[in-house]
Every structure is written in C-alpha cells, then in structure tokens.
Amino acid sequence: MAAREDGEPLLEVRDLTKHFPLYQPWLLGLGRRQIETVTAAEGVSFTIHRGETLGLVGESGCGKTTTARLILRVFEPTRGEISFRLGDTAVRVDQIRGKALRALRPHIQMIFQDPFSSLNPRMPVGEIIAEPLRLHRYGTEKEIIERVKTLMGLVGLNVQYLRRYPHSFSGGQRQRIGIARALALNPELVVCDEPVSALDVSVQAQVLNLLKDLQRELGLTYLFISHNLAVVDYVADRIAVMYGGRIVELAPKQQLFERPRHPYTEVLLASVLRPDPRLRGGAQSASTDGSGLASGGPACVFASRCPYVIDRCRVEAPALQSVGPEHAARCHRIDELSLTPLPRRARVAGSSG
C-alpha cells in the first residue's frame, strides 16, 4: 500500500459541469425532442485532502447529489476534470472506463440517505455486506464471511444477525449495514449523501459518532452531503455551499459560520432553527422563495433572491474568488459586504446544571 500522508490532495475536482437534457414527447409519442437543458452542476471545483471531511450543503435541487454522483461516475460529466490520487499516480476519474473504472470503484464508495430503499429486502444482511466483496473477488468464501463479521463488529452490529433480513432492523441499524457495505473494500473516499437525514434525532448522534470514529480508525476521507448545517458543523472540517449548481462559498467551517462572505450563506445561516427558545427571532426568513435549481443565462445564480443585488449581478456571473487562506466566494460585492454570522449562543441547550 502506498504511503498515506494526511493532508495531501486525494480528490481534485475542476470545473465539473453536468447538463441534463429535458425531452418532450414528439410525433404522437413515437419520438422525443429536446426542449431544454437543466444545468445541475456548473463549474464545480474543490479539493478534498486525505483524512479530512468536506461538507457540501445547500437546498434541494442545488446540485449536491449530482456532484456526488459525478464523482462516483454514476453520471457522465458534461465537462470538467475529476482526479483521484491512487498510490503515486493521479487517476482521471472522468476519463477512465471499463476495467480501469472497475478497479477504481473499491476506492470510492457511497453511503446513501434512505436506509430502507438502499438495501435489497430479499437479501440477508450478511449477503448485502458480502456483495461488494464477491464482485471484486475479495477471497475465498471463508475469508469473505470473516470479513463480513469483522465489518459488522466494526459498525456495531451483532454478528448473530448475519442471516436476518433488512426489515427486522431499525433505521439506525440499517444505516449501519449500509456503512458496513460501503467500508467492505477498504475505500479511501466515502461519499456520504445525507446519511442521517432519515434517522430519528436520538439515533442520528449514534451514526454520526460512528462515522467520526471510523474516519479516525481507518483514515477515511469523507465528502459529506447534508442540508442540516448543525450536522455538517459536527463532522466537517471545511464546508462548500452550493446554490443553483454552483459552489458559491467554500471555507473552513469556523470561518463560514463566523465570517460568511456570500449573501446566500448569510440567508442559510439566518434560517437555522436551533433548539433554544432564547434564540427565537434570531432566525429570519429569506425574503423570497427559490428552489436553488440552476437556471441558464449570464446572471449570478443568486441574483433573483439576493438582497444585495446590483445591476452587474444580472448581466455577469461572478467567479469564485479567494478571500483568504482556504476561503473563497462567488460574489461581485465580496469586498463591500459585511454579512451577518451565525448568532452565538449563550450556552449549550440541554446542559442542565
């Protein structure tokens, strides 16, 4: 195994773009024609360093999941580079196919949001976790069973449940099964797409702590997608904020919360509801409604909702510009605006006495 050095770039994404064509039935449904193009991701660039967690936040339709699926090559990118560090060489994920792509798959794995639909209901748990091992010819049957047992122990599942089916597990346990499956082939990068959003609050903490422990023990690198800023704050080192298919701000989490530089980040921070009645009124509604869905045209994606919009924003899309070490934002007025940070809380809610 190649020497693993914490902090070296593991995944580099440059100008990643995905356009989905929209079709309409044509000639009485015999054919179809393209009527429009949806820009799901446009010019997405970021680097994930080995051992870190990059959080990816934004509202539904902003392109978070599309970005994840492009990295996993579920979708073919329209444009852009994805380069993954494998040993001493950089593999161009966007260009390889066939055997080379298959050989890369074990290194990048995914944990899904819905622990119900992401597990085959007709497969016992042991088989679900063993499937990636079998597909990639991990070893003999005995070795595979041993590995499955190790993995179940690793994620806190009772090995006796090997032959049970997913329906007999709770949401939190199912998510553990999904995690065990993702870790089966010793991946380096794990893409976590809303891994706790479907779980109850009391179970979320268990899964989040498990993911943190596994990262430390196995030296994992995470791309962690969530719409919940508090969750991202707990697990991520740096956070990328997406809106309309673009990354509008990228910063270490502390800086993002304390000194946001993009108006959308401000809106997002203002809409956080915290379990503390004394902060009531701290949350503010965004002035307008929007879907976060990308639209074409030369304007800034956020121009139609932005409270600080100027004429320039409607005719020219801003570039992602650096505003400090590791901190970048995509706004024309980046130097003039002084945006409101996340309100500080007096003390942690729930800590009685």
Place this chain on the structure above:
Amino acid sequence: MVVMSGMGEPLLRVEDLRTYIYLDEGLVRAVNGVSFTLDRGQTMAIVGESGSGKSMVAQSILRILPERARIESGRILFSANCGSPRDLAALPPNGKVMRSIRGGAIGMIFQEPMTAFSPVHTVGDQIGEVARLHRGASRAEARAAAIEALRSVGFPDPARKVDTYPFELSGGLRQRAMIAMALVCRPALLIADEPTSALDATVQTQILDLLLRLQREYGMALLIITHDPGVVAYVADLVTVMYFGKVMETGPAASLFEDPQHPYLQALLQATPRFGLGPGERLQTIPGAVPGPFVSVRGCPFLSRCPEGEPALCGSDMPAMRPLGPDHRVACYRRGSVAETAVAAAGAEKL
C-alpha cells in the same frame, strides 16, 4: 395574547387518550394515556421521534384515524364557541357534527402538501370547496374566498394563481396553499402535523413565520406535531414530549429547553446535533432503540435506555405525571420528591 388558564374551559382538553391499532401482527398501543390542555391562542408542540404516537394524537383529535386504529378510551373535550365542551372522541367520525368541526372549527395541515392536495383540481377549487361545504358559499363566493385566503398567506398574484394546479407550485407555495385552505373558516384550533419537515431550511422559517403571524391575527390555538427540537423552540409556548405513546414531560418551552427534567428529554437534547460544540466534544448518544411497536411495556418505556432507571423502581408501573411547577410536569420516579410534589400541587391549585 395567551388566555389565562382558569378562565373557564380551555379550548382543548385531552384526557387519558388511548388509541390502539389492530394489526395482524398484533396490537399497537400507539397512544397510551395522553393528557394535555390547550388554551385559546396558545401554541403547543407535541414533540417525539417516529413511533412515539404524536401523529396519532393529531389524527385522534381530528377523527381521521386509519381504518385499523380506534380510540379505546379517554376524552377529547373541545369547546369552540365558548359553549359547553364537546367530546370529540364520542362523536361518530364521519357524522355531521364531526364533519362540520373538521375543516371548520379545527383546521389541519399535513407534512406533504403534494399528497394532501388532489392533483386533478386547481388550488382555488380545493380551497373554495371548504367555503362551499362549511359556509354554503356560492361558486363565485368560494372563488373570492379562495383568492382572499391565498392573499392572506402571502401568495404572489393570488387572482391568477387561484387557477393553478398543485404540481405547478413549489413546495413552499404548496404548503402556503394548504395553510390557506385550513384557514378559510377561521378555525379556533389549527393542527399542523410536521408542517415544514419536507421543506428546505430557508423556506421552513418562512412557513413558520407565516403560521405565527396568522395565529396572532386570527387568535387561534396552534398544535404543532414535530420531531425537530429546533422547530419547537422557534414556535411553541408549551411543549409535550412523547415517547412510546406516553407523555414524558410537559411544560413551558423555555423551562423544558433550559432545564429539561426527564432523562429522555435530557438525553434527546444532548444528542441533537448543534452548533458551538468544542473541538473534540462529542454528541452524547442514547443507547439502544425505541421498543418495537408490538412490545407491551408495563413500566416506564424509556427504562431500557435510561441512565438513571432502576428496574425495581421503574419496571412495574408507568410513573404518574408529577408537577414541578404550575404548568410543568414530568413522568419520572426520579424527579420531584413526594414533598416537592405536594408543594407544587398546592401552588398549582392556588393559581
């Protein structure tokens, strides 16, 4: 304005409500002895995790329970027009009275506005239908009422949007349309079951602000069912915490968040992902999981996960609600000594 308790009958008084579901696999005691009161103009949040029975409480009040569920016992006393209270639990669910209350004096909004609306009728028709059914409005009056209702919930261009179909609207607008529909008859009580769970964060605060504004304007009581402590803290005056069909703690939101008493609530708030954790600080987890739905628990249902529980003390009977303050009560043997209980009860009586 919150009406002082003690001034006559509260708007809603739920007494020892039990709602069971009869499934082939067994009996689910979804709501197992829930009591609370709600005054006019107040906001109460019922908070709980999935399977806690919180939605079944809402569905019991509205009498829209699933086919296999039944109110076993208990009373749901509702006094809409300052008249004598009516026991909703004793009414036929599809009888004339219940149908006039549902959508009339009690409005309701649901989590998923896409499935709650009919996809083949315009928003305006569906909102107007409420006015036609409950107020006998004519077609023209119903349309006017729908436009007015859409305007009150901040719909842009209501006169035109009244003719749109639900699928043409964004999630936030759909939820606004649902609120408009619930408010056509100016209900005294609005029940909202996870009203913002399907929405993005920025839209969520808009909808909650809207609910709070309309509540003030119309003076209605609001019963919000949610799993999100953040939503509770944002809107609620009073909070009722449910777990496995039972009330664990109830009281003013400020007291419950600042000084939670029940071990379950304490653990839940400690486990909630939140900002401001120090570096290396970990979320406390609650070990184990909620008992399965068919399990019959004799004592406190949180016992198996409780850091302070003792099988000898908590395992045989569910603890009764013990008063900790005028409105603050907790169901835990480890909270509120007998002496304290007596003092608090005496204090409560004086008020």
